[in-house]
Amino acid sequence: MASFTGIVEVLDPIGMHARPAGQIVKLVKESGLDVTFQYDGTESKANSALRLMAMKVKTGEKITVVIEGDDEGTANGIISQIQDFLKG
């Protein structure tokens, strides 16, 4: 099991709100992988939309996404989809 890391930026004008948080959790659960978000010294598993919202990431701020998995392509695919969800 390897660990892959990517950085995503919240471009949505209302920040990390209910809709993108829900989309991200759905994607993470479907992937079956362990995904963690790191932001401003805090860390949260991306299996809970409420926890992601509670991080209160604002527009223009960056999140580090850490994915535990075997396949770099799959991990990069997930990271780019997460970035898409955060475009608003």
Add this chain to the structure above:
Amino acid sequence: MSKQMKGLGVGLTAAVGTVHVVAPAQPLPAWGRSSIGAEAEMDRLRGATAAVVADLDRLAAGADHTTAEIFEAMKMWLEDDGLLEIAEEHLNEGSDAAGAIGQAFNAFAAMFEGDAAFEERIADLQDLSRRVQAHLAGIHLGLDLPQTGRLVLVGEDFSPADTAQFTPAVVGVITRAGGPTSHTAIICRARSIAAVVSVTDAGSLVDGQTVLVDPVGDRVVVDGSITDATKPLEFADTDAATLIPVRSNIGTAADAKTAAATKANGVGLFRTELLYLSASTQPSVEQQAASYAEVLAAAPDGPIVVRTIDAGSDKPVPFLNMPHEENPSLGVRGFRLIVEHRQFIADQLTSLEAARKSTGREVWVMAPMIATVDEAAEFAALARSIGDFKVGIMIETPAISMQVDRLSGVVDFVSIGTNDLSQYLFAADRMNPALGALLNPWQPGLIRMLAKIGTDGAAAGVSVGVCGESASDPAFAVVLAGLGITSVSASPSQVNVVSNALASVTLEQAKAVAAAALSGTDAASAKAAALEALAATR
């Protein structure tokens, strides 16, 4: 003689039905310690959340797109891993299911606190918490109405969540509180459900009684029959010219089509908020222009009066930053948004100008929530620099009502929003059901204010329309014409009946009816005097 109770009638439809009292929600029981163990509590919790998911599915099926999206998000939170982890910790420490889930929701509500963007989500979490705990305690929060029968619902007042659950069996509605502009009243008028609101004695009605709901008589009659219903003044159906133009209020292209099938002479109020309230990003000028062109093309013949965005922190537009306010109706709303969002209002006017050109329609634009002549002048200059519009303002604040004479040469027209003018004139929150009686348009304080605006507008050469709910009442529309109001705008469902009334009177007769209304010293005597004077013209 059967017992009768006075209230404020809504609409012209009467109905007889069986009383169905909707009790106020019971309080939730206090949290306790588990006597059945964590695992059994977890099973109960899963059962309750599944039931709430099913309830939300039912609600989402009948809701508009934005509301349905919120219900979808709420369903997801009920099954949120983070939430259930916290609930499980509390179960393992001995809490009962209600305490565990209540504390888990509270934990997230606390995390969301202090951030304006999450204020509404906190309310959603608390609503979910209440729903799950109600299921655990076996308390019904829903109305659970049958599909068939003839029910007259009796309650304190009904929220949008309540009215969304009305079934075809609901033929009448009686509320103890709430006024003529309450949510209940607006829904009942639109759906032609017989309704009487502000019935002080409604608490004495009990399940199973037969009642007549008689809105024209402003009363409820226990054991009354439909033949006892007060007859509305009937006006012959005619296409004769109306004393003043009768326009229609619309919010969507579908409304515009409905209005075009009526006798409406143009549109007196096109509410533009719907285009923005459900958008997460600002639509481009091209998108806005296309949406407006669709509405303008479908609208009834005549001028189309478009109100620029009327949003505030209680009606937030997602892509405009609208911080929480203590008193949103007294806050940064309507034209006041220009300080922070001038470009947004300019874009809206640019889009309207493009739609005006592409459809060849006559477009008037007006700004809501104007309090000073300077604000009116600022809006007029902006609108005239962008498009070939007639330019006007809404009259909702008492402050601008006192300066209509000074609008000469500043704007071409004004349009009175009687719902908000009443709210600000009487210092009576439209959302507070206890204050409904103050928002009755027959209140002498309002009628005198309308008379002053009509007179001052005529002297200033500024045309004066009325687009509030009050103009949907045919008798009140005659009063307005007599007060010097130069056009009215009604809900599409009321345009024809208002048109027939205004085609049946002369200006002299309307002035006599208005004088009678002005002689009343309270709402009931003003209305009675006006109806008597109107009957005398027939």
